[in-house]
Amino acid sequence: MTAQSTDIATYNFAYLDEQTKRMIRRAILKGIAIPGYQVPFASREMPMPYGWGTGGVQVTASIIGPDDVLKVIDQGADDTTNAVSIRAFFKKVANVAVTTDTATASIIQTRHRIPEHPLTAGQVLVYQVPIPEPLRFLEPRETETRKMHALEEYGLMHVKLYEDIAKHGRIATTYAYPVKVEGRYVMDPSPTPKFDNPKMHRSPALQLFGAGREKRIYAVPPFTDVVSLDFEDHPFEVQTFDQPCALCAAENVYLDEVILDDHGGHMFVCSDTDYCEKRREEGHRGHLAPETDLAPGNMEPVQ
Amino acid sequence: MYVAVKGGEAAIANAHSLLADRRRGDRSVPALRLDQIVEQLALGVDRVMSEGSLYDRELAALAIVQARGDMIEAIFLVRAYRTTLPRFGYTSPIDTSAMLVERRVSATYKDLPGGQLLGPTFDYTHRLLDPELAAGAGVAEPVQRAGQTEPMPRVSAILAREGLIEPDGDMPQDHVPGDITREPLEFPMARDIRLQALSRGDEGFLLALGYSTQRGYARNHPFVGEIRIGEVELELDVPELPFTVPLGTVRVTECQMVNQFKGSAKAPPQFTRGYGLVFGQSERKAMAMALCDRALRASELGEDVVAAAQDEEFVITHSDNVQATGFVEHLKLPHYVDFQAELDLVRRMRAEYEARENPAKAEEKKEAAE
């Protein structure tokens, strides 16, 4: 038994064994050929918990090669703990180059955001997906939702969205906002804010989605129609912020609210940390930007 | 002045070194050895092997100590290791009627061929904390009957001779047993797949579901036909060899529930079966599994599906504790982005609500804000 050795060499390149990679690769190809359709795959246990990106990690591990440059973000940020952890995992098991720079990454694994910097042809965006089934909250049974997709029977989804409008005056879904892919499959874009939905539409990048616990892979090829569901009298709208980023003054980007004190003081800053830093390097300054830039702070575990 | 929090990598490393420290605890207390855990916390080791789906006592013991005694974390460690192991082949089905039995009890017959054998059980112990154990007192050699003298047929085989119990559910000749670790689940599932899922399912979850059937949520009139615990031989068929290759033995617990059944449009009145099998010694798990197995056979036997324990999608998709703990615990990961989106929506809707309910106050508030 070799388990007691901690030598990483006992694991294959990119952790997964070759048979598992072949199985996942076949699922990815089917996903690309049937945009928006959730391909079942025999997801493996990974050395991080289900729900923490095992689907995305399996997809990335199956496509990544020694020439790739990997970027990992969580909530748009490269430095959130789970992003740091996943990036460190790939550095360790695949020894690949990693970056925080959106433009130079060949593979970007993400949780909950699409980078602000436009993606380009040749890039692959890998989404971590918790619940891949857009109809799941309307119908908990897989046997039923599978039938609905097969028959292209999406009336239930429209009813739900319309009930929202009747009750709240608007569609009360702000993230994981359902989309229709290439006019056929209704798809869950993963819990990205609906702000990011338009970025999926005809993106030059390949978008792959991995749901480990739920054992599904799906894909949106480049230049594919991705349309957010809406109604003629209630067209789809994205969130807007009434102030720019407090650090880099960017407008029309997605902002995080940061609480500054316990008297209600708060500020809005870019959720995409790389985008924000790049803008500050270029000299953009928000109204709360520090004079000297970015002394890296430290977060110690609380004892 | 606001400075974004950075340095996640250092924080993670520091947190893990703190974890290692807390795991070791007071350095003046001797560190646990794996053989101590294997020998003295054997039922915990069995649970980790069973729900981790890997029969290796030493690895299970390592997992328990690495997990600081958190059983689900230990099961997860074992699973994550197991999934990287190459698959050499599938053994022939084990034959539990040929088991080297250490414990065997039947609740349906007072005496039966092979006899009742209590074995190492907590049953009939008085649950009084034992100060002598705390003092590390010596333990006398056990008294055991010498060797297994007569064959011990399974109770289901005895009942089957009378034709009062349903047959053992033969699979078609060309049926290849599924493997839930290699293929995605598909509903409805065949019983072999379902039993695999139940066998690695969470003990507590199955226990609660089994209990619910006893309390009337899909009552299925169970009797413990038999529980047996002991060692069974594992054999591998290698196509190139003219004989099966013995691989050694594993210890398992098997529970055969016998359930009274009044008959339905699909099946005649007879006794029906619920089956439980787990690695190591765990009667609670094997019995709970057997109750759930029987409940999940509702549609096969033409019963109405009225309770949670009968609902295959519900039971199977939620029985895996490694999946469940991951997804429940993932809620502590950052969700700033989604929360921001919800915050924005709730603020807008709240403002509209206040404007509607109390226009004067809303106006006041607006003025104050400005």
Place this chain on the structure above:
Amino acid sequence: MDIAAQSIEGGFADPVFNAQTVFRAVMDAMARPGSVQPLPALARPPAPLLATSGAIALALCDNDTPLWLDPALHASAAIGSWLGFHTGAPLANTPADAHFAFIATPAEMMALDGFSQGTQDYPDRSTTLILQVGDLASGSPLLLEGPGIETSAAIAPAQMPRHFVEQWKQNNKRFPRGVDIILATSDGIACLPRTTRIKTMEA
């Protein structure tokens, strides 16, 4: 060289990285239909199986994926044993059971609808066809549209199946069911996933 020796030689020199290289080429080709992805000769299968199609088999096939070989390939015992040795993939009893089908002479091949099309519930359970073609430039030009293509793309694969454009239209109509095609030349590949629409080009 006898069949036994032929069957064990010609595999990937570096199985992990070669498989990744081949897969990425196929993935890129599938994601950008009509784009030609160069592929070095990483495998050396017995003729007439091309190095590219052999490499695709090594990268994607194993004992979970029954294969179907067209008569030209099936006739060679060396190819059968090479694929068996290197991939462990069983041969499919019928084309409709195959996960992958390798076709050396597309011009003589059976109709596309003879292969597995998947089901409406599981459209992924369809056959992926690997068609060996002489080149991607000298045949009748095909103008392509659909997901993965910004405006339009063009290839002109030589020696394609009979009535291919008409057959492909039928394949499109079956969506989400249908087959996907990998076109393999001696040094590159291009893909036609089931979503790609062919506009026949005026001469």
